[in-house]
Amino acid sequence: MAQISIExxxxxxxxxxxxxxxxxxxxxxxxxxxxxxxDGYDGLLWIELLTVKHTLITAEKMKQEGDFVSGMTDAEPLxxxxxxxxxxxx
Numbered sequence: 001m002a003q004i005s006i007e008x009x010x011x012x013x014x015x016x017x018x019x020x021x022x023x024x025x026x027x028x029x030x031x032x033x034x035x036x037x038x039d040g041y042d043g044l045l046w047i048e049l050l051t052v053k054h055t056l057i058t059a060e061k062m063k064q065e066g067d068f069v070s071g072m073t074d075a076e077p078l079x080x081x082x083x084x085x086x087x088x089x090x
Contacts, residue, residue: 003070009058018065019058027054 008014012023020027028050037046062068 004062004067005070009069018067019061024051024054024058027057 004014004018008017008023009019010024012019012021012026017023022029028047031050031054032047037043041049
C-alpha cells in the first residue's frame with residue numbers, strides 16, 4: 001500500500017509514476033492529441049471531461065493495487081455540507 005499525493009498523481013512524479021508516464025495530465029494530453037476534440041464540444045469542456053475520465057481510471061487502478069491518496073481513505077466519507085456564511089456587510 002502506498003500513499004500518493006494528488007499532485008504526484010496528476011504530474012506522474014514520485015509514487016504517481018506507477019500509474020503512467022506524465023500522470024493523469026499526461027494521459028489527458030495524449031488522449032486529446034490522439035483523438036482530438038469532438039464536434040460540438042468546447043475545448044476547455046472537453047479537457048475537463050478527459051481529466052475526470054482519466055482521474056476515475058487512475059482511482060480504479062489505485063483501488064486494485066491497494067494504494068490511496070495521502071490523507072484520504074474510503075473510511076472517511078466526503079462531506080458536501082454547505083457551510084454557514086456570515087453576512088458582515090448587512
